[in-house]
Amino acid sequence: MQDWNEAGVWQHLHELLLAELRAADMLNFSRAAVDSSHLREMRGGAATGPSPVDRGKTGSKHHLIVEAHGIPLAVTLTGGNRNDVTQLIPLIQAVPPIRDKRGRPLRRPRRIYADRGYDHDVYRDRVRRFQITPHIARRGTEHGSGLGIHRWVAEGAIALPHWFRRLRIRWERRDDIHQAFITLGCTTICWRRLKTSF
Template sequence: MGASPWIVSDELWERVEPLLPRKERRFRYPVRRPLPDREVLCGILYVLHPGIQWEHLPQELGFGSGMTCWRRLRDWNEAGVWQRLHEVLLAELNAAARLDWCRCVVDSSHVRALKGGRETGPSPVDRGRPGSKHHLITDGHGTPLALILTGGNRNDITQLLPLLDAVPPVKSRSGRPRRKPQVVLADRGYDHDCYREQIRARKILPVIARRGTPHGSGLGVYRWVVERTFAWLHGFRRLRIRWERRADIHEALLKLACCLITLRQISSWC
């Protein structure tokens, strides 16, 4: 039997530990030692995978309280740990020539936001209930490159250029870091000539389906990878519904999930 998905593996920990902020020495309560970061990360993964509430985190497993894990997740996100970890993992894939820069794919997915909060809005696909959108860009293999959280009523086309801008500069063994694909693929929701011109101005070829044209354009042969990545992303049950009122906490969990998916891509070819 495989290890539980919330157990922090050695390959994950050796990449995360150098990125964690150093702790200041405690003078007020010197006897009380803070919970080790690795155990707290296990608690965060325990919430992310089964999707339980923070207050229901079982302390008998040694993860600490849900509030401890919540605070540590908040602090690490503010310190940019998950963004830097994602860039480190992408650099590993790129150095091994496992990132497909020939094309990138963009799409979005809607989730309910039961508690409201920032980056929510009345969803046109859910009878006006509060919701959020996950806007995602992947490489040609489905590896997540960047993700943006918006309200559920935000049009997909408005996030096309921000997604391209959100792709980090990815290092390689030689030469300059790369962050720009040759082609970007999108469905009919991104059909707008004004945006096509702006993408071409960035020296990227837009391949976007036209509204009103019959299905069967052939783009699905390449675009299916982003749908698969959404399935991987929402395989983390905590992300199927947005429970966090604070947008930064939900974004932190999204970034962590992208890191875990990217790590799986590395493990699949090692």
């Protein structure tokens, strides 16, 4: 796992499957959505911290960006105490260029949707610099804004990696190894989506 991760095998495989999904006309870059989930860690290490949703127990967070159908484009790993909004720009930057046999590679969605955890005007401005229109729920406003109709795909997709027992709890001390596992999980999700198109 370590050697293949350092060689970029898992990331390259994820990018290849995204390209296959694009060729099958299964990617929709008109919009994207972001979300995160907490997971408990058992051995300490980098990218861990006290989780505010688990009585301060040490944990980590998976942060995910998906396209309009909920297909994972990129994932990052942080400590459990990291604010979601700090990963908004890293997630956008982590989306790889998705190539096709013709035309320009896909790289940036036109719009991005997020919940109240991402409500900071400074980050809205940073998102706009990527020529992406942010649609982020405001704190203190009532539910029913209508943004959830586009955000739900991220909320559903963030649960998918936890289907894999290895990703429900973090056992690895090294954050790069756990990052490799979560990238492999996203790659498997892409493969399953692609199989349904055959």
